[in-house]
Amino acid sequence: MQNFTFDIPTKLVFGRDTQKQIGALLKPYAKKILLHYGGGSIKRSGLYDEVTASLRTAGIEFLELGGVVPNPRLSLVRAGIALCRREGVELILAVGGGSAIDSAKAIAMGVLFEGDIWQVFNDDLHVERALPVATVLTIPAAGSESSESCVITNEEAQLKYGHTDACVRPVLSVVNPALFATLPPNQAANGVADMMSHIFERYFTNTRHTDVTDELCEGLLRAILRNAPKVIEAPGDYDAWSEIGWAGSLAHNDLVGKGREQDWACHGMEHELSAVYDIPHGAGLAVLTPAWMRYVYKTNAPMFLQFAREVMGVRTEGRDADGTILEAVTRLQAFFRRMGLAQSLQELGIGEERLEEMAKKATGAAFGEEHGQGHFCQLKWQDVLAIFRAAL
Numbered sequence: 001m002q003n004f005t006f007d008i009p010t011k012l013v014f015g016r017d018t019q020k021q022i023g024a025l026l027k028p029y030a031k032k033i034l035l036h037y038g039g040g041s042i043k044r045s046g047l048y049d050e051v052t053a054s055l056r057t058a059g060i061e062f063l064e065l066g067g068v069v070p071n072p073r074l075s076l077v078r079a080g081i082a083l084c085r086r087e088g089v090e091l092i093l094a095v096g097g098g099s100a101i102d103s104a105k106a107i108a109m110g111v112l113f114e115g116d117i118w119q120v121f122n123d124d125l126h127v128e129r130a131l132p133v134a135t136v137l138t139i140p141a142a143g144s145e146s147s148e149s150c151v152i153t154n155e156e157a158q159l160k161y162g163h164t165d166a167c168v169r170p171v172l173s174v175v176n177p178a179l180f181a182t183l184p185p186n187q188a189a190n191g192v193a194d195m196m197s198h199i200f201e202r203y204f205t206n207t208r209h210t211d212v213t214d215e216l217c218e219g220l221l222r223a224i225l226r227n228a229p230k231v232i233e234a235p236g237d238y239d240a241w242s243e244i245g246w247a248g249s250l251a252h253n254d255l256v257g258k259g260r261e262q263d264w265a266c267h268g269m270e271h272e273l274s275a276v277y278d279i280p281h282g283a284g285l286a287v288l289t290p291a292w293m294r295y296v297y298k299t300n301a302p303m304f305l306q307f308a309r310e311v312m313g314v315r316t317e318g319r320d321a322d323g324t325i326l327e328a329v330t331r332l333q334a335f336f337r338r339m340g341l342a343q344s345l346q347e348l349g350i351g352e353e354r355l356e357e358m359a360k361k362a363t364g365a366a367f368g369e370e371h372g373q374g375h376f377c378q379l380k381w382q383d384v385l386a387i388f389r390a391a392l
Helices: 018-026 047-057 074-087 098-112 117-122 177-182 185-203 211-233 238-252 265-277 281-310 321-338 355-363 381-391
Strands: 011-014 032-037 061-065 091-096 133-137 149-154 159-164 172-175
Touching: 011 018, 011 238, 018 047, 018 091, 018 133, 018 172, 032 047, 032 074, 032 098, 047 091, 061 074, 074 098, 074 117, 074 149, 091 098, 098 117, 098 133, 098 149, 117 149, 117 159, 149 265, 159 265, 172 238, 177 238, 185 211, 185 238, 185 265, 185 281, 211 238, 211 281, 211 321, 265 281, 265 355, 265 381, 281 321, 281 381, 355 381
Parallel strands: 011 172, 032 061, 032 091, 091 133, 133 172
Antiparallel strands: 149 159
16 A cells, blocks of 8 residues: 545535525625536526525625536636636635536636646646536536546647546535436436446556555445436435435545545546537446557456455356456446447547547657556556547
8 A cells, every 4th residue: 555645624514405505604704705507407406596695694705707518618617716816715615526526616716827728738737726526416426526636628629637636626516316306317427427437547556455445446436337227217315315415526536546546547537538529427437448458458367356346246256257257347337328328439429530539649659758557557658549439
C-alpha cells in the first residue's frame, strides 16, 4: 500500500427534503452567491422554487446563470467568471448533476485566477484558491458533489480536459434521493456507468496489499449492481436511489483510491469521444470499459480473477483463467445492456473516420509529446486505437 493523505472537507447533507435547508446551510459561507444550473428541468420539477425560496428566507442575495449542458462548455464558464467578478459573488451554488457542478468549479477557480481559465485545464496548472462551491445534486453519477476534480469541454478546439485541485472540493453538498425519481432512464443508466467507472479506475491497480480498499471497491460495485436495475424498473424506489446516490458520492471522493496507483485510461479515452461527438460520458464509458478490460486483463490476471469472483460472481475454482475473466466481462456487458446502455460505438453514432485522430490526442501523440494513457497498463496511441476499433 502506498502512502496517502485523506482529507474530505465536504459537508454532505443527505435525505428527504434536505434541499429546503440550503439557505440556512449556506448562510455561514456567503451573503451573495451565483445560482448555476442547466436547462428548465429544475424549474419544471419545482426544485428551483424550493431553492430560491430557501435562499430568500435566509437573506442570501443571488444571481443566476443557467444554460449548462452535458459536457459543460468553456464559453459558459468564461461568462460566469466575468459575471462573478463584476458582481462580487462570494460562492457558487450548483443545482444539477456533474455538468453543472463541474462548470461551477471551473468558474470558482477562474474568478481568482489571473489568466484565462483554459490555461488551468490545458497546462494542468496547480490552483490554490477558488471561490467556495456548494451543490444541490439532481443526478447521481459524476460524484462531483464531493470530489476535487472537474471536467470542461473547449467546444471550439474539440478538447475535453479534467483538472484536480483541493480548492474546488465543495464545502457543502445536499443530496435528496427523492429528486432522482424523475430522471429519464437513459440519464439514470449513464450515471450508473459513470460511477462504476470511477471505481474501476481505482480498483484495477498493480499496487499490492490493498485489501481494505479492494473490499470497499467491491462492496460498492456489488451494491450498484444490485440496486441500479431497481431504479430503472421502479423510478420511485427511494431506498434504491438512496443506495445509488450514496455510492456515487463514495465512488469519487477518493476514499476507494487511497493507497493505490490509479489508472484513468477509460476516462482519458472517453473524453476524446465526447469532445468530438458530444455523447453522454457514461454511455461512452459503458462501451469502452469492456473493450479495455479484454485488451489489458493479461497485465494482471489475478486482479481480474478477483473482480470476476468478488464482483461479478463468477466461479473461479478449477477453471481456465482466461475464460473466467472473459465471462466476467460478458456479464458486465449484459448488466449494461439490461440498463439500456449502448454496446458499441456505432450505436452511439461513432464510426471509423476519426478514431486514429482521437487515439493520438488521447495519448499526446497528436501534440508531439506522447505520454501514453493509463497506469494499470500504459497505452500508446496504437493501443488506444485498437480498443476503439474493438468497441466499434
